[in-house]
Amino acid sequence: MSVMRARARLAVLATAVTVLCAGALAAGPARAEPLALLQCQGTESVAYSPGVTFQPQDVDVTTDGRLGSCIDGAGEVTSGAYGERFTLHVGCNDLLGGFQGLRTFTWSTGDTSVIEARGSSTAVAGQVVTTLTGTVVQGRFQGRSATQVITLPQPGLLLCLTTGVTGATGVTTLTVV
Numbered sequence: 001m002s003v004m005r006a007r008a009r010l011a012v013l014a015t016a017v018t019v020l021c022a023g024a025l026a027a028g029p030a031r032a033e034p035l036a037l038l039q040c041q042g043t044e045s046v047a048y049s050p051g052v053t054f055q056p057q058d059v060d061v062t063t064d065g066r067l068g069s070c071i072d073g074a075g076e077v078t079s080g081a082y083g084e085r086f087t088l089h090v091g092c093n094d095l096l097g098g099f100q101g102l103r104t105f106t107w108s109t110g111d112t113s114v115i116e117a118r119g120s121s122t123a124v125a126g127q128v129v130t131t132l133t134g135t136v137v138q139g140r141f142q143g144r145s146a147t148q149v150i151t152l153p154q155p156g157l158l159l160c161l162t163t164g165v166t167g168a169t170g171v172t173t174l175t176v177v
Contacts, residue, residue: 037144038176040080042067043169044150051164052155056091065172067105079108092160095121095128103132103148105174107140113176114138115146127170128152141176148174
């Protein structure tokens with residue numbers, strides 16, 4: 001190939017790149033999804049007392065959540081925890097009802113976030129998947145939206161018929177945007 005042809009090809013290539021770049025700039029910046037301000041993964045353990053059976057009754061519920069793997073947009077929060085105790089009138093057949101309440105998270109930085117959330121649960125492939133959605137109403141990340149998904153094993157039929165389900169442990173993910 002001659003030097004003239006090589007230079008001509010380079011000139012055509014440079015012109016094409018310039019036109020493509022100019023077109024991209026004229027189109028404006030690409031719209032990206034908002035990045036999560038915080039995303040954490042961990043586990044939640046739930047204890048029921050007395051055990052949940054098919055006969056609906058008042059049951060004390062204690063949750064213990066540990067978020068051991070957090071990615072914080074500011075690079076400060078590395079882990080978190082939450083715990084609650086409340087009473088529900090439930091049975092094995094009606095664990096999937098909707099609810100609302102406050103959940104307080106304590107972060108590795110020492111500060112907290114209080115999330116006012118609504119939740120609902122569904123049974124999927126032998127698991128109970130609970131989704132909480134709401135807003136941080138106090139503390140770190142105040143005013144931001146939050147979503148927590150908790151996946152626990154579905155109560156076993158035999159336990160529901162006998163002593164009752166006394167606890168479960170599963171995975172959870174929290175996202176704050």
